[in-house]
Amino acid sequence: MTPLIEAVDLRRHYRVRVGRGPFAGKALLRAVDGVSLSIGKGAFVGVIGRSGAGKSTLLRMINRLTAPSAGVIRWDGLDVTALTGAGLRDWRRR
DSSP states (O other), rough: OSSSEEEEEEEEEEEEEEEEEEGGEEEEEEEEEEEEEETTTOOOOOOOTTTTTSSHHHHHHHHTTOOOOOEEETTTTGGGGGGHHHHHHHHHHH
8 A cells, every 4th residue: 555655765954054254164954864754544643853853844844845955755656856836836735
């Protein structure tokens, strides 16, 4: 049976500024790094972790409110990471 929601190797990385003055630079913040999960129809799932662990970012990616840096999200077999514009709006309405 096909899972309702499937996420494969999801990653969300941000470039953040670190330091001040002449020593300022950029660093890579790994908010979500390599998360995979599969949720069947009718299942209940809880996401727990420390503050700042990436729980909200993970859920925002699954709902396509935030674009993943890498990975694939399938919703009822449809690859929603490939959706843009009107296709993404139609999917959200359903």
